[in-house]
Amino acid sequence: MVYSQKESPGSRRLLLSCLLLAAWGTGSGQLHYSVPEEAKHGTFVGRIAQDLGLELAELVPRLFRVASKERGDLLEVNVQNGILFVNSRIDREELCGRSAECGIHLEVIVDRPLQVFHVEVEVRDINDNLPRFSRQEQRLDILESRMPDSRFPIEGATDLDIGVNAALRYKVNPNEYFDLDVKTSEEETNILELVLKKILDREETQEHHLLLMAIDGGKPELTGTVQLLINVLDANDNAPEFVKSIYNVKLLENTPSETLVIKLNASDADEGINKEIVYFFSNLVLDDVQTKFKINSTSGEITVKGELDYEDRKLYEINIDAVDRSAFPLAGHCKVIVKLVDVNDNVPEMAITSLFLPIKEDAPLGTVIALISVSDRDSGENGQVTCSLTPHVPFRLVSTFKNYYSLVLDSALDRETTPGYEVVVTARDGGAPALWATASVSVEVADVNDNAPAFAQAEYTVFVKENNPPGAHIFTVSATDADAQENARVTYSLVERRVGARALSSYVSVHAQSGRVHALQPLDHEELELLRFQVSARDAGEPALGGQVTLQVFVLDDNDNAPALLGPEAGVQAAGVSQLLWRSVGAGHVVTKVRAVDADSGYNAWLSYELQPEAGGARSPFRVGLYTGEISTTRALDEADAPRQRLLVLVKDHGEPALTATATVLLSLVDSGQAPKAPSRSRALVDAAGREASLLDVNVYLIVAICAVSSLLVLTLLLYVALRCSAASPTEGACGPGKPVLVCSSAVGSWSYSQQRRHRVCSGEGPPKADLMAFSPSLPQGPSSTDNVKSFRLIWPGLHKETHFLFVNLVIYILYFSE
Template sequence: MLFFRRGDPGARRLLPWLLLLAAWRAGSAQLRYSVPEEAQHGTFVGRLAQDLGLPLAELVPRLFRVASRAGGDLLEVNVQNGILFVNARMDREALCGRSAECSVHLEVVVERPLQVFHVEVEVRDVNDNPPVFPVAVKHLFIYESRQLGSRFPLEGASDADIGANSLLTYSLDPVEYFTLDVKRNDEGIKSLGLVLKKLLNREETPEHHLLITATDGGKPELTGTTQLRISVLDVNDNAPAFERAIYKVRLLENAPNGTLVAIVNASDLDEGVNKDITYSFNTDTSQDIRKKFYLHPDNGHIVVQGNIDFEETQSYEIQVQATDQGIPPLAGHCTVLVEIVDINDNTPELVIKSLSLPVSEDAPVGTVVALVSVSDRDSGANGQVSCALTPDVPFRLLSTFRNYYSLVLESGLDRELVSGYGVVVTARDAGSPALRASASVWVEVADVNDNAPAFAQAEYTVFVRENNAPGCHLVTVSARDADARENARVSYSLVERRVGERLLSSYVSVHAESGRVHALQPLDREELELLRFEVSARDAGVPALGSNVTLQVFVLDENDHAPWVLPRGAGGPASEAVPVWVSRSAGAGHVVAKVRAVDADAGYNAWLSYELQAAPNANANANGAVAAASGGARLPFRVGLYTGEISTTRSLDEADLARQRLLVLVKDHGEPALTATATVLLSLVDGGQAAAAASSSRAGAATAAAGGAAALLDVNASLIVAICAVSSLLVLTLVVWTALRCWVPAAEGACGPGQPALVCASAVGSWSCSQRRRQRVSGGEGAPKADLMAFSPSLPPGPESEDGMNVDVDHSSKCWNSGLNLN
């Protein structure tokens, strides 16, 4: 920082320069360097990285680089030290022509994050081009009759340099007849002419040789020369004269061929053929002008005959001469200045580069996606370009420098909603009519793992029959992840837990890729009626996301258990035939015994029915006469279809065999039905003998007569009491069942848990069902819950048979509840 004392003259001189420097920096807001043209390779330009404030250690990792707007390689940067140097020879005249300003625009790009800087390198002119005359030798014809002070226009030299390097001064070798005259008109155009200062005498000197030297203002100075060969002519002493020395016209670019540019007119004071004038371009006129314009030799009309392009040349200076037909001919000269007027004939040029694609869907607002540069070769309003984006895209254009824009993110992205955007950048100039150009870029949205897998169902309910084959397919779970690629690749697994004493994975498995759930072993409904577990779905993203779904596997019953006949005696086997004493005085319908059986299955598979089968008579050989007598008679006993009660079909008589062997077939209602058999031995005795046999059997004595009288019971009265008790219990059971049915919610569907159903059968006012048991359900962590169970009402014992055995006339009646009570 500089400090000055008040009133210091040095401060007053330095202050304007400081203000100018501050204004320049504020206006450009970029780095600016300068380098002379023709600089050698490796010439130092500036410490680019240091001036931009970029640490040298970050240049290589952040891909530090420069690019010229024109795409050339005139300048290069050393990515190790950040120094900008000359990479190739720069010719200012080739780059910018005669433009007063000549700069090379560079784009400095670093990534991670993406940044762009604009650097302008001014190419300073050096005096490397000497003045050049149109021709090396110019031939002039001058009449000897020309007056002193006559001026003969000459074509001046041109210098490709600019500024002081192109300021030309002319000199003429000392001669006595001519002097060199240089004038500058209002437009700043130098007019070079040769002025006669001494009358010519052809007879004395018919030809003069002059040397004109042009010197530029560079250091060192460069020069160019041209020779003038002047032939002195005689006779015709009046040259044609134009109305105006300079004609100024304006011409629209792209004017069609034949368009009239200007009309030049000259007159001659002579008479006759010396007055006839022919128009032509000056001999020094360039070929470019001759290709673009045509001058009619008779009327002086100048018309267009080539392509007029403002972007190529903005003005033309045409030298026209009028020559008479005298001998020798005389000529007059004028200049036609043609100003080319720009029209809007160039569409904007649009370039999208330095793309940072794809864009992550979690990219923050303001992220730079791409760089956009525009240009227009027209000038003025025709070259002023504005840019716009297609609507409904989450991006916007941010102007970073003159004709440079950054495409930045304006709002958040969601790849699951839109996976990519077709962004169209439209450039429009301010001409009338306006011209447009557009460029498109596809901005792909890169996925991030922001969606967990979602199952197709909230819960899966599966029904499988027990005794399934190991490895059978139960169900296929499916989860979909809205992400893409690895983030959407879903794998499945079991949520491990214990089912009773075993792990869940010993019952079922799930395929990690397909989601197919298989049973690893046969399931037994009598062991496990409901298996409730969870399957987890996780994606392959980082970090991984997941979700769970619940599966309910209901095991359906198969008829895989045959009926089992319960023991009749105290702990005796069911197959052992225990004799039952029946009094011959029993009337029709008298219950003499009851067969009890259970089935481990459920539903119809556990619904039992009873029927008598033909059995060989044990006393057939011993009492053949009795057998023959009773063989044709109707059997005196029958069995209840659903109760298993054995009762008389008629009154017994003496003709009936004393020992009856009954074979009872117990059958369930499964498909196919399974059966069991029970053998019942009936001994028909007189009333007194039946009482004695019952008393003996109850006390375990050897003699039936000793306790017969004391144990005699009224069998008919006992049966009546038992039937009344059973009927009362049946009514109470129906009332309780009805109340439970009204309290339990109705089933949601045919396949889901429903109302408890009593699977029973009725015969002769009594109920007979399969068994009393508890069924197991697994629905959560820990041991299976005994939430499903069959129940049997406790009934009072029935009357004993005459032989002292408990025949359970009706007290073994049971019903089981097959409904599911799921916690």
């Protein structure tokens, strides 16, 4: 609808309201305007932005644009005021021909967010075409003998306009011989005939000149004229006559050549040669009709000559003359109207006008991906097109306006599962059989950061030997991200925490890109047996996502600590303090015990004791326990033994290479009758030996009590171990990782435990050398109260070191008194 600048605001608002109501009734987002053809440049068509509910200020930022499948330069929108105006000359006849409906379909597209509106601009016809005749003059031959009321067909005019502008009326200039008769056929075409009013006289007038005028119904009226030249012929009694003046024939388009259209049959009442009839196309028949059809002059058969196409032309009018063979021939006239019937011979056509790709995998449902238009040149059901998609794709087609569709998202996308789709759109018409066409749309799915970096395991166990070089590579963490490009670029970092009084970053570091974990300083098993920390993996997406993995770094022991002597023996080693020993003691008497400890663990802390032979090679009456360090007599002492005995004890661990320490023990042998002065400690030893017999009876009762307590303790320990084993998870096999276990090595009282590998004892696979030790006795059992604390190592889960120490001492005292 075109609004005049002189219209009042009230009338314009009323018209806009009616227009919006009409648009709402036909479909959301659809407007309808109208404009006359031949409108001048700049002619106002409508306030398209206002009618669509768009703000003028957002037209440019949202990329407001108008697209048209037809001539895109006919209409234009001023993005400053949102007015749709005529941009170039609009010729309705050039745009739509003689179609009753003519419109320009516009697609209005705005982005951010994407919206698509459909606007139909109707092009109204104006009376800008004159009625036109195909020839400048028409010639008719009429015998003077023709009777009044005889009729002679003439050709009418055509008008390219439609409706009232193409409604023609005819008149002929006044004369005394001819009138004009106009009839309308079933196909609403005009049939013009000259009607003879009175008998012609060739001798009086041989030729008549008439002016035929065609006037259309437009305002103002336009006219067209043609000259009618009528030649009056002499002679004739009867002219050939057809059964009907008009013959209607329906013919399928694409009918092959030589197909019979109709067989005409005219009759003549004359005799002889005057009765013989020949058939011709009238001179009113246009050349393009004669290229499609031909007539057999003898039989009157009209057949197909050229290719017939319903989409090019739907109706043909053929004027036929039947002429006898007399010297003064007479002619009969009829018209054959051939109406073509459409067949489904045109495949649907598709055009993808806009693509909004790639589409993000988190795009909301209903997001428009492409705009598709379809068309079919056929008519009726043959031209009705429906569209469908490839099955099992997350998209659907939405009909937006007539033969326009939007390809929209119908279900959620996941680029990691399917990075793209090949969507095939099939357009199928309603013909029988149906014809179809396909178009392919490649839909690429763009990645969003919806996957966090993931490690193959939640926790890794790493074993590192102590005294490693600074910067040593100990492990490499690796995380994978299912996303792409920046969203999959992973960097690593430590999760900082305190390890004792120091920061974690002073011990280890991780390379941000490679994930290589390095020890920044030498690790000391005696200081730190287990270092547990987390490494974080983070991608480069927006927003960034991350994951963590736990590393348990067990520091393996190295034999870097020599045995250290404990107790008085340490002083003995340094100064060689002498001890007194009665010569009356028998074989197997425990003289003293060398105590030593090793700061290492496992085999590196397992100590053995050896008595070094004297330089003279004499056999010593003493021996030392291999694992206990107890020095005892091998025989009864006699007068031949030197009064001063110097014993050198070598303490050695089981590391590779082994480390040693030596202890020197000086013994002074005294007879039982002597009473030498001695240090208080030596005197205590002598007094203790003297009282040994008197305490024998007391020890019997004490041994019974301690054995009872020991038995109760052993039963309690066995019950506790049984309960812990029964409560263990079924998934923890006998050989799998488990909690620390108490192990007693032998009857000599040497106990040891290592946490380095945390493996339980299993029958099918022996533990590594540095993991677990079980010793067998090599000497008779002796007092174990002097076992060194380091060799007697008990690590019980959940107990403090102080509790360990008290418990160890309790067991030592029990074993000592039980002997």
